[in-house]
Amino acid sequence: MPNPAAALDLLLLPTWLVPVEPAGVVLKEHGLGIRDGRIAFIGPRSEALKLKASEVRELPGMLLSPGLINAHGHAAMTLFRGLADDLPLMTWLEQHIWPAEAKWVDEAFVRDGTDLAIAEQIKGGITCFSDMYFFPKVASERVHNSGIRAQIAIPILDFPIPGASDADEAIRQGVELFSDLKHHPRIKITFGPHAPYTVGDENLEKIRVIAEELDAAIHMHVHETAFEVQQSIEQRGERPLARLGRLGLLGPRFQAVHMTQISDDDLALLVESNTSVIHCPESNLKLASGFCPVERLWQAGVNVAVGTDGAASNNDLDLLGETRTAALLAKAVAGSATALDAHRALRMATLNGARALGLEAEVGSLEVGKAADLVAFDLSGLAQQPIYDPVSQLIYATGRDCVKHLWVAGKQLLDDRRLTRFDEQQLCATATAWGRRISGHAE
Known part of the structure; x- marks a missing residue:
């Protein structure tokens, strides 16, 4: 289990945190801390701000959930x-x-x-x-x-x-x-x-x-x-x-x-x-x-x-x-x-x-000790207002273009909609080339 005394690698401060387990819970003004790729802390924002962290990310208007x-x-x-x-x-x-x-x-x-x-x-x-x-x-x-x-x-x-x-x-x-x-x-x-x-x-x-x-x-x-x-x-x-x-x-x-x-x-x-x-x-x-x-x-x-x-x-x-x-x-x-x-x-x-998939001990919910596989959805847009239940807005009124940040095992793979390990332009060019070959229109 994480050592509560050690400094966090990253502290996330979203508007809403939805752990999924326990069921039906929405935590407002809470923080989540990551250390060594795992969730090391979940608690009220006031407590989170007292912790040492190498990096603090404010996520206003965002819902943080399991990936x-x-x-x-x-x-x-x-x-x-x-x-x-x-x-x-x-x-x-x-x-x-x-x-x-x-x-x-x-x-x-x-x-x-x-x-x-x-x-x-x-x-x-x-x-x-x-x-x-x-x-x-x-x-x-x-x-x-x-x-x-x-x-x-x-x-x-x-x-x-x-x-x-x-x-x-x-x-x-x-x-x-x-x-x-x-x-x-x-x-x-x-x-x-x-x-x-x-x-x-x-x-x-x-x-x-x-x-x-x-x-x-x-x-x-x-x-x-x-x-x-x-x-x-x-x-x-x-x-x-x-x-x-x-x-x-x-x-x-x-x-x-x-x-x-x-x-x-x-x-x-x-x-x-x-x-x-x-x-x-x-x-x-x-x-x-x-x-x-x-x-x-x-x-x-x-x-x-x-x-x-x-x-x-x-x-x-x-x-x-x-x-x-x-x-x-x-x-x-x-x-x-x-x-x-x-x-x-x-x-x-x-x-x-x-x-x-047999991975429930590792991922699928936001719980201390689990891998930090997380996604931040931006619910600040016009189409999500007003917000009575952020989970309802996520499921019924939100598209994948509202995905803002994503982490797997604490590593950020999406930062402000930008892929951190892929060249998106190159991916599109490669796919287009395959499409031309398969359709018989290769130049």
Whole structure:
């Protein structure tokens, strides 16, 4: 635990401080102190000003909260943003995205696309994200260099993918990367079987055994569409979630992404196994995949986090906007205006995300001893006035352009909207060059 007598590295003095835990609390005129990358002090401004600090930052009109956690995405797919819009999921995948990936995805694509995604996410208040894409070692290197926090899910399918000739090679690469990075302070490696319809029982069994041996998580698209569920019933005689339960994959380390189709039996399985659900409302809306019953899951005790999915199907990595959509959609799906209120929505985008990724002891809330992963939102603009509840204004009236500052493990990655470790102009130029190549307009 931090030594209270030692000087702080940084003291932040926002107008509002929202710790997320305890739930529903807004602290006004409080300070937060950082030492050695961790939260060392939270208390009234009057007490904070008595402490020694190497640097003091006044944050007037700002709300300081835990950094947002994007619990599902495909980072490098930023370079496919807008490539094949307004199409059904399987048409989008089989006729457009998979062929494009086979042609274009290599280590350079993943390097440049991941950098673009990380920079976009930092500017949007995201301090931690989950990535599930090809060449995960390259993605890990970009995360390491950028200063952000991430879960890297090793993509595994029954057929060849960029960077792995088969599932066995992908699993071997995953085990090796897990071993190499198991002590990394900001990177967590997990296993990412793509979906029940692209990974058979034999490979799922291999993944289950290895994940248990390594105490690693499993991240998987599940019940994304009604078609996926119906196809499984016709071909296998059981729903995909039931199959995963029978194979022993479900549990507190399993992350079920999408879950737009949930029966009473599915819900019971999720509750019994303590499986987390990761909700991606805007991707589901855009692909007409269905609606995850968030309020029903929440009331049953299921941990629900939120993710953007990839920029090819969203088309942005705006988790604040995603959370607003999630809150509004939850009300419509539940038929109740009280469903997923603003404070719970923020919790879903922070602490629930941390819990889903197995990081709740480290991040997701502002508590002494946790890593200083923080974001400061500027609520001083016209669109946020007047302010009765700053969390409501954050969720319902604020865009990601109000993200002012961001820290990961006490290191500032965004300072007054300026990226501290990226050249934004160069990122745009690189992405534009990729767009010209992919569209066939390269000069």
